[in-house]
Amino acid sequence: MTDNTLLSVDDVVVDLPTPRGNLRAVDHVDLRVGAGRTLGVVGESGCGKTMLSRAILQLLPKKAKLSGRVMFDGQDLLQLSPEKLRKLRGRSLAVVFQDPMTSLNPVLTIGTQLIETLQEHLELDDATAKKRSAELLAAVGIPAPEQRLQQYPHQLSGGMRQRVAIAIALSCEPKLLIADEPTTALDVTIQAQILDLLAREQRRRHMAMILITHDLGVVAGRTDEVAVMYAGRVVERAPTPALFKKMRMPYTEALLAALPKIDAAPHTPLPAISGRPPDPTRPLKGCSFSPRCRYADGRCHNEKPALAEAESREHQYACFHPIETGVGASV
Amino acid sequence: MATLELSLDEDVAAAPARRVRRLGPLFWLATGWMIFVFAVAIFAELLPLPSPTDMDMLERRAPFSLAHWLGTDGLGRDELARVIYGARISLVVGLCAPIIGLIFGGALGMLAGYFRGRFESLVVGSMDVLLAFPPLILALAVTAYLGQSILNLTFILGVLSIPAFMRVARAATLTLARREFVIAAQALGATHSRILLRELLPNVMLPLLAFFLLGVAVIIVVEGALSFLGLGVPPPISSWGSMIGEGRESLEVAPRLAFIPAIAMFLTVLSFNLVGDTLRALTDPRQGAL
Numbered sequence: 001m002t003d004n005t006l007l008s009v010d011d012v013v014v015d016l017p018t019p020r021g022n023l024r025a026v027d028h029v030d031l032r033v034g035a036g037r038t039l040g041v042v043g044e045s046g047c048g049k050t051m052l053s054r055a056i057l058q059l060l061p062k063k064a065k066l067s068g069r070v071m072f073d074g075q076d077l078l079q080l081s082p083e084k085l086r087k088l089r090g091r092s093l094a095v096v097f098q099d100p101m102t103s104l105n106p107v108l109t110i111g112t113q114l115i116e117t118l119q120e121h122l123e124l125d126d127a128t129a130k131k132r133s134a135e136l137l138a139a140v141g142i143p144a145p146e147q148r149l150q151q152y153p154h155q156l157s158g159g160m161r162q163r164v165a166i167a168i169a170l171s172c173e174p175k176l177l178i179a180d181e182p183t184t185a186l187d188v189t190i191q192a193q194i195l196d197l198l199a200r201e202q203r204r205r206h207m208a209m210i211l212i213t214h215d216l217g218v219v220a221g222r223t224d225e226v227a228v229m230y231a232g233r234v235v236e237r238a239p240t241p242a243l244f245k246k247m248r249m250p251y252t253e254a255l256l257a258a259l260p261k262i263d264a265a266p267h268t269p270l271p272a273i274s275g276r277p278p279d280p281t282r283p284l285k286g287c288s289f290s291p292r293c294r295y296a297d298g299r300c301h302n303e304k305p306a307l308a309e310a311e312s313r314e315h316q317y318a319c320f321h322p323i324e325t326g327v328g329a330s331v
Numbered sequence: 332m333a334t335l336e337l338s339l340d341e342d343v344a345a346a347p348a349r350r351v352r353r354l355g356p357l358f359w360l361a362t363g364w365m366i367f368v369f370a371v372a373i374f375a376e377l378l379p380l381p382s383p384t385d386m387d388m389l390e391r392r393a394p395f396s397l398a399h400w401l402g403t404d405g406l407g408r409d410e411l412a413r414v415i416y417g418a419r420i421s422l423v424v425g426l427c428a429p430i431i432g433l434i435f436g437g438a439l440g441m442l443a444g445y446f447r448g449r450f451e452s453l454v455v456g457s458m459d460v461l462l463a464f465p466p467l468i469l470a471l472a473v474t475a476y477l478g479q480s481i482l483n484l485t486f487i488l489g490v491l492s493i494p495a496f497m498r499v500a501r502a503a504t505l506t507l508a509r510r511e512f513v514i515a516a517q518a519l520g521a522t523h524s525r526i527l528l529r530e531l532l533p534n535v536m537l538p539l540l541a542f543f544l545l546g547v548a549v550i551i552v553v554e555g556a557l558s559f560l561g562l563g564v565p566p567p568i569s570s571w572g573s574m575i576g577e578g579r580e581s582l583e584v585a586p587r588l589a590f591i592p593a594i595a596m597f598l599t600v601l602s603f604n605l606v607g608d609t610l611r612a613l614t615d616p617r618q619g620a621l
Contacts, residue, residue: 057518090520102511107533116529117519
């Protein structure tokens with residue numbers, strides 16, 4: 001645990017009641033993000049990434065039950081009054097959502113949405129807020145920001161809209177930015193631009209970031225640490241270089257193997273992970289990855305491996321049969 | 332990282348100019364009729380019209396003439412003056428009653444759709460009760476106890492229109508409140524009142540306004556029906572509905588006495604519907620609205 005920890009998530013559990021029974025979306029997760037650092041959270045759809053980010057923001061669905069502790073900047077978010085929490089959101093804790101088509105209000109102009117966020121948290125007069133908004137749009141690489149302020153979201157392209165969403169998130173200089181699959185809804189050519197923009201603004205503002213994605217390739221060059229999630233649990237956690245040098249959890253290996261390689265021959269079939277994630281309303285007794293794991297044996301099916309420290313203090317994984325050799329060095 | 336900085340400024344110049352759409356002659360005809368009806372209703376006193384209540388028993392059911400452009404009714408009152416003064420009643424009731432519904436129904440619907448829970452059940456339940464209550468009995472009861480007046484008529488019709496507006500507002504809010512931009516607003520620290528007023532209201536307002544113009548048309552017809560049944564404005568004040576009701580007595584002798592106010596009502600209601608639809612499509616800033 002470093003001294004300048006900005007966000008610490010301890011033993012967080014999120015339960016969602018469903019007609020088919022209790023769904024454990026996040027299962028005893030511990031995470032730490034230092035000030036100015038980047039944490040990548042990787043996992044396939046439905047593994048609890050988004051629920052984890054909503055739990056940090058305290059924006060879970062009303063029926064969801066949350067337990068554990070979320071400490072942000074010295075405050076326990078679970079104990080804060082709704083009013084204090086509201087002031088914290090947007091001001092020091094901001095989010096960029098996956099789909100800029102839906103995360104911007106379709107009937108308000110870009111300017112209105114930016115200016116109102118600014119005025120909500122910082123006491124700015126109209127002229128200053130407008131000037132700040134134009135500067136922010138320019139900072140996220142939007143040309144002719146003055147004109148853009150007058151426009152509605154549908155008059156902008158997807159990449160532009162995501163830039164606007166980032167500008168809104170950055171508007172009050174947050175200490176932590178949660179980017180929930182910020183590039184999933186965008187074209188591949190735009191993805192790199194948006195990720196580079198996020199990295200640049202993060203360095204410039206010395207802001208911490210949680211980058212949530214299903215794409216190991218996205219976190220590779222852009223994060224300090226990576227947490228791999230599966231079925232609501234963190235199954236492997238390591239500093240990014242260490243993880244790509246020597247991944248231990250078979251799930252991480254399988255995720256990486258599923259990435260297309262640029263030097264592979266054309267029409268090379270991608271090794272998909274067979275099967276589907278376990279039904280979260282029916283928790284397994286053993287390791288949740290065991291039904292799909294090619295290394296699994298009897299112990300894996302009956303006993304849940306704990307997230308344990310491995311050769312170094314930072315590199316943790318939850319597996320009885322860790323992979324011995326590094327495989328991902330080429331990425 | 333190889334980034335493609337291709338299309339950054341090519342569409343900036345063309346973007347702000349909003350394309351002027353062709354509105355079509357029908358829209359202009361409808362707007363023209365609405366302006367005409369409003370103008371004559373507002374300036375009725377300034378027009379060189381005979382009094383709408385002065386009776387001339389020698390000129391009963393007189394045909395069209397220079398003295399009485401649209402003839403006279405069964406009591407010798409000038410038909411044109413009665414249609415024009417009747418427009419006042421129909422328009423005032425037709426606009427004010429849906430405004431009551433729009434404000435109360437819209438607010439209740441948005442609150443119910445946003446906060447859900449027990450409040451929603453209470454609102455929806457009480458609106459169902461109101462819907463299940465026979466509207467004519469309610470109108471009868473109110474006019475019996477409070478008396479026949481324009482105010483009471485507007486009040487009854489306004490209350491009766493609340494459930495419909497509530498349902499439209501709630502349905503729109505329910506789908507919108509789950510959209511990501513509402514969660515995004517919450518994540519940016521917006522208060523409930525800000526989310527309701529700034530994020531949801533501009534979105535809910537579009538279907539509500541379209542429904543409002545439809546409501547105006549419906550209320551004009553309903554006011555006519557109530558007046559036809561004798562529950563509307565008290566005589567000798569004329570409204571289109573009461574004129575149709577009075578004209579019914581002489582339908583065989585002088586059918587125009589029922590048809591003239593009916594045509595005025597028909598054209599006005601049609602105009603409201605046409606203009607309402609076009610304006611909604613035009614002002615909707617969402618993509619693919621027209």
